[in-house]
Structure formats: C-alpha cells, structure tokens
Amino acid sequence: MSIHKPVLLHETIEILNPKSGEFFIDGTLGGGGHANAIVERIGKSGTLLGVDWDKEATERFLHENAKRTNVIVQNANYNTIPEILTQEKLGKADGLLLDLGFSSFQIEDAKRGFSFQADGPLDMRYAKEGATAADVVNGLREEELADIFWKFGDERFSRQIAKRIVEERRKGKILTTGHLRDVVVSAFPARFRNGKTNPATKVFQALRIYVNHEFENIKSLLRKLPECVKSGGRVAVITFHSTEDGIVKNLFKELVKAGKAGLLTKKPIIPTRAEVKENPRSRSAKVRAIQLT
Numbered sequence: 583m584s585i586h587k588p589v590l591l592h593e594t595i596e597i598l599n600p601k602s603g604e605f606f607i608d609g610t611l612g613g614g615g616h617a618n619a620i621v622e623r624i625g626k627s628g629t630l631l632g633v634d635w636d637k638e639a640t641e642r643f644l645h646e647n648a649k650r651t652n653v654i655v656q657n658a659n660y661n662t663i664p665e666i667l668t669q670e671k672l673g674k675a676d677g678l679l680l681d682l683g684f685s686s687f688q689i690e691d692a693k694r695g696f697s698f699q700a701d702g703p704l705d706m707r708y709a710k711e712g713a714t715a716a717d718v719v720n721g722l723r724e725e726e727l728a729d730i731f732w733k734f735g736d737e738r739f740s741r742q743i744a745k746r747i748v749e750e751r752r753k754g755k756i757l758t759t760g761h762l763r764d765v766v767v768s769a770f771p772a773r774f775r776n777g778k779t780n781p782a783t784k785v786f787q788a789l790r791i792y793v794n795h796e797f798e799n800i801k802s803l804l805r806k807l808p809e810c811v812k813s814g815g816r817v818a819v820i821t822f823h824s825t826e827d828g829i830v831k832n833l834f835k836e837l838v839k840a841g842k843a844g845l846l847t848k849k850p851i852i853p854t855r856a857e858v859k860e861n862p863r864s865r866s867a868k869v870r871a872i873q874l875t
Contacts, residue, residue: 588615589683589864590820593851595619597871598816603627604676607810609660609803610634614643616679626652631672635659635708635794659709661802664809674812681820682800683867696790698782701760706786706793715789719762720755724748734797735788736824743769743785759786787823797829804833808842811874816846818871827868834872846871 594616600606600623608617611634621630632655634640640657647653656666660680667673696706704716719727724744731740746769747756756762766782767775775781791797800819803810811817821827827850837843850868858865 587861587863588613588619589681589861589867590851590853590857590869591615591619594679594681594818594820594869595623597818597846597851597869598677598679600624600628600677605629605631605672607631607633607663607675607678608681609663609678610681611639611643611655612636612681612683613639614646616681617643618646620677620679621647621650621653624652628652629654629672631656631663631666631670631675633658633660633663633666637709659799661799661806663803664806667810675810675815676812677816677818678807678811679818679820680800680803682796682826683820683822683863696759696786698759698763698780698786701758704757704759704762706790708794713793715762715793716755716757718789718793719747720751720757730792731785731788733788734791734823734825735784737784737788739770739774745769762786791823791826797826800826800829801833804830804837807837808874813874815874816871817843817874818846818869820867820869821850822866822868827870830870834870837872837874841875843872843874846873 600620602625604624605628606620606624608620608630611617611632617630617632624630630653632643632653634657637657640655644655654670658666694705704714704719706715727747728740728744731737731743737743743766747765750756750765756765763782766785770781807817819830821830838845847870850870852868853864
C-alpha cells in the first residue's frame with residue numbers, strides 16, 4: 583500500500599497558520615497528513631479534534647497518536663461538529679479544516695468499493711449505513727442515474743452511460759467495481775476511451791458523492807461555521823469537484839456579505855506543477871479559506 587500524500591499541505595497549513603496552544607479541528611481526518619501537521623504546529627499545549635465518518639480512518643489515527651493526550655478523535659460525520667463541540671465541552675475552535683477528497687487507504691482497499699483500480703464490491707460508503715453504490719446503480723431509473731452522473735460528476739456522456747447500465751443490469755445485477763467500470767467504458771464513443779484518465783472516473787466520483795450525501799453535508803456544516811469557530815478563527819476547505827468548489831465559494835460569500843467572515847483567498851489556491859507531477863490525484867484540488875469576524 584502506498585503512503586497517503588496530503589494535498590496542498592504546505593499551502594493549507596500556511597493559510598490556517600496554527601499556533602502553539604490553539605484548538606484546531608480537522609473534520610476529515612482521512613490519512614492524517616494535514617492533522618499531523620497541525621498537531622506539530624499547535625504543540626502539546628494545543629488541542630486537536632479529529633473527525634471522520636470512516637471508522638478505519640479514526641482507528642488508524644488514534645493508533646498513530648496513542649501517546650498524545652491533546653488529541654480527541656470522533657468517528658462521526660463532520661456535519662455534527664457543532665454537537666460534538668457541545669458534548670465534549672470544547673468551545674469554539676481557532677481553526678477548522680475540511681479536505682473533501684478521499685484517502686489513498688480508501689482507494690486502495692478493494693473491499694471498500696471506491697475505485698475501479700482493483701475489483702471489489704460496489705459499496706462506496708464512508709460509514710456502513712444507508713444505500714450502497716450497487717443499490718443505486720441497480721435500483722434507480724435511467725433518468726435518475728443520468729442526473730446523478732451529470733450533477734455530481736460533470737459527465738458529458740451521462741445519458742449514454744445510464745442507458746448502457748440499464749441495458750446491462752437486465753442481464754443481471756452490477757455488483758462489482760470492475761463490472762461497472764467495464765459497462766461505463768463501453769458506453770463511451772471509441773475515440774474517448776483512451777485519454778489520460780479512465781472514462782469511468784467521473785461516474786465513480788458522482789456515485790461516491792451521491793451515496794454519502796457529500797454536497798448536503800458540506801452545506802450543512804458551512805452554514806454552522808459561526809457555531810464552531812471563534813472570531814478571528816480560520817477555516818480552509820479543499821475541494822476536488824467544480825460543483826463542490828462552487829458550493830464552498832458561494833457559502834463563503836454569504837458569510838462575508840453577512841459580515842460574519844472575511845476572505846483569506848480571493849481566488850482558490852491550486853497545486854503547483856511539481857505537486858501534480860508527484861501526486862496526480864491533486865490535479866483538480868482547490869483550497870479556499872476565510873477568517874471569522
């Protein structure tokens with residue numbers, strides 16, 4: 583298994599500027615790269631609340647930080663951070679980070695069903711609750727599938743792919759990542775099948791976002807930021823999808839217009855060419871940040 587590489591690590595830490603003794607929240611622990619960098623900056627006198635919906639992520643981070651007494655970890659959806667702060671009597675934070683991508687651990691574990699790189703069950707859930715990607719692919723109507731691929735994946739061939747999936751599932755259910763990948767690729771015109779990225783990439787992204795209600799969750803938390811972060815506190819969000827970035831951009835603008843925040847990034851920060859070369863998964867990443875007033 584490869585080492586997880588946190589995206590836009592240097593840029594994000596510079597914007598958030600964690601200082602010794604501060605209280606920070608990482609709402610998406612993932613592989614722990616950003617969280618570990620924050621812990622180093624806040625020192626033993628600071629506190630980190632690490633949250634992740636993926637139980638494997640929280641267990642791994644707890645194990646790696648077992649000797650640290652200033653790290654609190656919760657296996658929960660980040661949209662429940664306000665409730666966690668109340669339960670743990672932590673008060674408002676000096677900073678909050680959300681990295682809306684998913685980690686190398688999730689991609690490379692075939693049984694999680696996030697990736698077509700290795701064949702596995704078509705699951706894609708961060709938490710073991712609710713409908714799986716297989717339930718969606720085999721249960722929704724053609725028009726509904728096309729809408730998901732277009733809305734959550736920006737997939738230009740969404741209708742052709744949805745039609746092909748419905749044709750295929752008449753023969754038998756589509757239950758594995760490899761089966762779905764092959765069906766999706768077969769729906770593409772031949773000249774579009776051999777690009778830099780696999781043709782199934784956007785469909786898999788769309789299903790992951792839909793299955794985990796990712797857009798609803800980010801809207802929910804960003805509207806509650808004043809409940810989570812103190813005046814002068816910094817918030818950074820890393821996105822990997824144009825619609826996701828648009829949601830963050832617009833909700834940040836609403837907070838600024840309401841006089842509740844100021845922009846720290848007028849334009850999103852994107853990875854350097856060097857980072858993209860070293861970590862191709864970073865190519866679509868953008869970070870936006872605000873400071874609460």
